[in-house]
Amino acid sequence: MNSADGPEQPLPTFEVQIERLLPGGVGLAHAEGLTLFVSLAAPGDILRVQIDRVRGKVAFASALEVIKPSPVRVEPPCPYYGRCGGCDFQQLNYETQLQAKVEIIRDCFHRIGNIAELPEIAIHPSPKQWQYRARANWQFEPQTRHLGYFEAGSHRVCDVEVCAVLVPDLQNTLEDLRAQIRNDSFPGAAKNVEVVAGDEEVSFAPRWAGFETKNVRRRIGDETYHFSADAFFQVNHELLVPLIHEATRNARGRAAMDLYCGVGLFIVPLARCFERVVGVESNPTAARFAQLNLQNAQLESTKIITARV
Template sequence: MELMKNKVYRCRISDYTADGTGFAKIEGRAVFVPRTAVGDCCDVRIVKVTKNVAFGRVEKLVTPSRARITPACPVSDKCGGCCYQHITYEEELRAKEKKVRDALTRIGKQDGDRLLGITGAETTEHYRNKAQYPVGRDREGNIVTGFYRPRSHDIVPVERCLIQSEKADHLAGIVREWMTEFAVPPYDYETKRGTIRHIYVRTGEKSGECQLTLISATRKLPELDTLIERLRAAEPSLTGILINHNQRGDNVILGDRTDVLWGEPMLEDRLCGNTFLLSPHAFYQVNHAQAERLYACAVDYAGLTGEETVLDLYCGAGTITLALAAHAKHAVGVEIVPEAIENAKNNARRNGAENVEFYCADAGQAAGRFSGIDVLVVDPPRKGLDETARDAILKMQPPRVVYVSCDPATLARDVAELCGAGYTLEKAQAYDLFPRTFHVETVVLLSKGEVDSKKIRVEFSLEDMDMSEFQDGATYTQIKDYVLEHRGLKVSNLYISQIKRKCGIGVGKNYNLPKSEDSRQPQCPPEKEKAIREAFKYFGII
């Protein structure tokens, strides 16, 4: 029987989707109902019907699930940040563990018992050390900060978020007041006009420091001295106030250039026994306590004895790499973001890690240049490993692969690929780094079976390998400095990326490239192209 749009049906919610939406079967048809809990008996109005599924909303909660609770957040039904405020934390952990297990069995074609369980967080409130508030106006024209409604640019005003740090909420409020008082307009994504796009606050759990970055579409702002004075007076732990310039027309939050308005350009924090200096661009897990547990699991799965060489792909600011280096003979980190690699190198020096090296390169291309790796650790973005990276891993054939993932579906896809080529899934453990949201982290250990047990070792020296493409001087910053010094020309990351492509050198997706191929973008002038090519030759890239 076909479901009718706008008709109300009674049903019982039986499961959750990957994004936390309730699932029910009505007249044999799959129906998705947001903000419901498994066990809810409810009357659901059908709002959309497609060929295979339907979507509904709750008209009446007939019998609530035992897992249902009253949300502590007043906008939990509007904001797109959290999806599990209406259920107990025990039920949330059950749903997340099932999500990972289902992905590994259905997509990965693996034994679900390899997942040993999920480690929950000690606290579900104010755990985030990174807040990025979009700025806009409400219907009355008032300046507001908050978070987007699902699948929109409509901002739900939020002055106190239960998962963000209280320092971040406080500082965002001061910026709002300053914008209102001095008529600083928020950026409008439809008209492409305005000034402040986001307010970005990062806090150090162990250091106690915090840093505020304004993301602005214009370079000049009024009464900055007043803002700085107010922010410093309101929050003594503030160590840096920065402005990031972003004139892009897309949804990318951070632009390429960041200037210091006051204080330090980096935020300091400590993780897994190491001290880190972090730029606004550097990746750093948002839940400090859970990140330490996650990384401890990754190190444990690596099975290091102090004699191994470890390769860490997608290393970010070097957090996992340094944790591995403490137990390995040699550790190498690879990351495509230049600012993150600069952070990683500085962090290694600060912590006295002499057995670690970092290279700025695409993960897949870099991995293909290594051999004799005992343990490979990967912590890719949500999209998982690309085909180049998977092929490189299979070419290297490391005895052990530790995969840290923030998306069970792409993890399971990659596990299926690697296991189909000779690897075995030994074990997995899930970690809840993002309470009240649908996100979950997982660590898996893959091994080559007999190759691992016989412990075949290949001795090699990094000095003997051709690492010219990834040497220290080949970062975007170093290339720009070389061109300026030798040719007196200023070149952008965009121009460098364009010439890299002309030379057949792979680059990442974060260097001012438009999403649409039809989008207009400035092309590198011939004299700057010549200068960039000279820099490439100097650094041994071509």
């Protein structure tokens, strides 16, 4: 095929070894004076890669062939892996996924924070490696009638029937929506929707296909939190008890401030440890839920301010 500048040149390929993973799940490699970012790679992989685009001395590449797989590489369980842009680490065993996240955080402290010496970064594995995600953002393409997530690096919608990381309540909801599509009873007005699961119900934002923006609740340890799909709440509810404990375990004193307090995940336990607590949250819906959660817990010494930090 010819272009205005003459025949198109074939994209260069290289045999490389992946050194480590970077934020976004790309593998780092080097070849012919270029720093390569290779998608869907595992540290230690020997790959034949194709250059997709180049920016100065940095090139973005995709794997054509796994010449020698890394010992930590596994077969991804998701049939959409490599096309769906939702997950970055399914090619890694779970222990390596955890270590990769630690190294990414460490790298951010070094590069962005300019902090050379760091203490050991502990990571808590999830009790569930699959079916843990209690929040999702689904995309709908009216022309193709596809419902799912954006494909990697694009705005095309990957049509997803089963998502391996969703909690069962959200997977059931996804199936209900897909049944409406098959029956031609699906409204095409909204092109994306936030969904979140509480203990008993599912909330949508915006309201869509018969599903409402409900106020749902979740029992976390000794506290009950109310929230909805248009206010942020943590994704993996299985990890929230140890997360709250880690954040507040030595917290005691006269006054505390929680910036970006959301619906009050940390401010409720903090209000039990401090004489006075102030929470700041820019999302008015989340701020209202924070106030509600404090009132339900009978914690009156805390003030919620709706403002940007």
